[in-house]
Amino acid sequence: MSATADSHVHDDHDVHHHKETFVTKYIFSQDHKMIAKQYLITGVIIMGIIGILMSLMIRMQIAWPEQPNVVFETLLGRWAPDGVMDADIYLALVTIHGTLMVFFVLTAGLSGTFSNLLIPLQIGARDMASGFLNMVSYWLFFVSCVIMIISFFVEAGPAAAGWTIYPPLSALPMAQPGSGMGMTLWLVSMAIFIASSLLGSLNYIVTVINLRTKGMSMTRLPLTIWAFFVTAVIGVISFPVLLSAALLLIMDRSFGTSFFLSDIFIQGEVLHYQGGSPVLFEHLFWFLGHPEVYIVLLPALGITSEIIATNSRKPIFGYRAMIMSILAIAFLSTIVWGHHMFISGMNPFLGSVFTFTTLLIAIPSAVKAFNYITTLWKGNLQLNPAMLFSIGLVSTFITGGLTGIILGDSALDINVHDTYFVVAHFHLVMGISALYGVFAGIYHWFPKMFGRMMNKNLGYLHFWVTAICAYGVFFPMHFIGMAGLPRRYYTNSNFPLFDDTTNTQLVITMFALVGGLVQLVFLYNFFRSVFYGKKAEQNPWKSNTLEWTAPVEHMHGNWPGEIPHVYRWPYDYSKPGHEEDFVPQNVPLYDGEEELQH
């Protein structure tokens, strides 16, 4: 930030250095705080509602297969003749639910909201390195959302080849109707999405490296920033590979190349493709796909680190170990993709290598979990809704992470691969955990975003019902998975073998419906609080990080006057020798105070 810009905001913070119209303030805004809110509304709330509604329809179909259902009739229209869901549209729902939740909600929504909001505020910068690129990134994301939503309404239905869109199923319109126009739009939407994600990530990286305020060394960064920073790096490394996979697939689909296709006989004719391999696509896809899991998870863990420390009124335990484990997870995440492919037909020796690297990832993950637990020990826990969601995150991260030991083991994967066991595992460890991270972040930084408080009692209601339903849905699911029930089956009525899982499926659906409904409490609380919530104090949670030194009212440049300087790490909670149980980062060390050798 240049000195001139500094002096501008110095004069009078009511006078901005350029005139704002409605359009520049709310629509084509270059202010990181407004862009964060835009991501929150588009990515988390709108796409989240669609994604969760789809999951509820999936669950209803599984519980009451092939039965007329007024919800289907209303929401699916001609794809549910007489209210009975069509088999093709079931696969489409599964596909789009996965795509929306993984990419739109938990990648763009999560990183877009919190990286944008917190990176400048927590490192002490007036804005992102490039406000313009940041705006472009959001609007590309918006366009990709619109295209994805349009794809629901094309003649033959949206993409339906699973969120992993393995060719040839995704490449051949004759293989399934969703592989026509629906898949084209899916690919176009994702290509734009990737461009948006890369612009965003580059911006985050540059901002963290270059725009830290005076005194904010890398080892004084809050763990949120470390997590967002490393996430952005993984994104930059892996997303381009998905883009190349998508481009090659577009070539195969539309221009007759054979990157992923070979020797295909379908609907009575031999196709010309020769020499390609679907396994190549799987490699390219999972080269992004696995790091993607951590792109989703790491920001949630970063948010949790910050919230657990603040609300425990204790320093996060093992700050350096936490950074090391984030880095270790980031590195390992790029060399484990093959564990999705143990039985894809790749060389079994490769399977051994990937088993080894995969199980290694359990080590930094375990370190993180134990450090969270130790942070709680002998704390003075302020059980705010955000804190509950953070503790809930650690709980589901452990439960879901542990079954990774089974799935990461190539031998054991043989029999549980692509069963409901996998569904239970990844929903807990990345789906629910990351969602808890989003919720925790919203409850915690709502005062920063909107200058008002969310209602805590509704927050408690939201958390406890959600927590019970999350376990109610996914815990029993492990068992039906181990019974050998494959995922993505429209109905199991053709397999009497699995009839003894039907009652469990019904129970799971009940939990899912209640869990879905209770999100309405959150939505109500959110929108009501935006307008009528209690006015927030400047630092409601008595937190140390810099964002709480900025005024409640948003302003360009974040701070009136000079940017605060930083003198200490962000976790001086309950430090002996201080009267208060928190010491913000911008408070200088008193004479003789030792800075902790963390």
Next chain:
Amino acid sequence: MTALLIIIVVLFVAVAIWQLVKIFDLAQVGANNTQVADDKDNRINGYLMMGFLAFIYIITILCFVYLGDLPLTSNAASEHGTGLDSLMIISMVVIFIVQIITQFLLHYFAFKYKGEKGKKALFYADNNTLEFIWTIIPVIVLAGLIIYGLFTWNDIMNVDESEDPMIVELYAQQFNWKARYGGNDNVLGKANVRLIDLDKANILGVDEEDPNAQDDVIVTELHLPVGQPVLFKMRSQDVLHSAYMPHFRAQMNCVPGMVTQFAFTPTVTTTEMRQNQDMVDKVQNINEIRMDKSKVLTANGEEALDPYEFDYLLLCNKICGKSHYNMQMKIIVETQEEFDAWMKEQKTFANSLN
């Protein structure tokens, strides 16, 4: 109809929650509430943490009691399956212990150290010994599991050709399975989808010129002799499929353009498996469920469900299109004599062409 009713009930519950929430909300108007947790909130939520811990334990116990017989961790019907099951059980026990302990610590600490006004937390930022301990313990446990797992994996995946396995091709297409035996010479004839000739009923694209192909046998029901190692060669003609045989702990993707393989030795015949006490119980349970369903169906004037009898199955376990959920083939494991008698009745490839 039940679905409709349930949905209506759920909707009513939603409305009720919404209303409750509003009342809840209105009751707080005027109260001096900062919306930051106070001692009362900490206390209530601290106790709820313990309640939630109990909930996790209870749901675990309930799952084991009611669903404990679902997991395929016993009665493996293949030679390698038993070893795989023990690895599964060992891993599960490890996971289970870690889960019980860590969840306890997490929720108990959340309860024990719930905040009180005026209390100060312990300033405790780091301890290298502790960090070392919980790095090294997972390292040791995982090293054990990795080594055990890799031995099992190599054992399964490295096919021992010296055992003279029977060669069987599993051929996948939307949405059914075919199996092709090598015939008397136990060698599969060359095949490519470009040779498919539907007019001549050459549906697998087997090379009609290849001498090895003449005695191949193509069937739609997979028969396997017990105790005989089988080497499966998987092919697909259109999209990815996955040949999943859960009772044999076997699975491999079928990939168009390449041949994948998986080998195992079936050890339990279909008849024996049907008499296995666990299986008898399972089938009885399933039939009771089907009876209940049939009652509803017949009341609506529909046909009742057939009673279920156990059979091994080959399922498709890779999303492959509309009828993915119904892509299956029956597997019958029988004695060598029964198998030979069955095989004798099958047409060879040469005789099956039009």
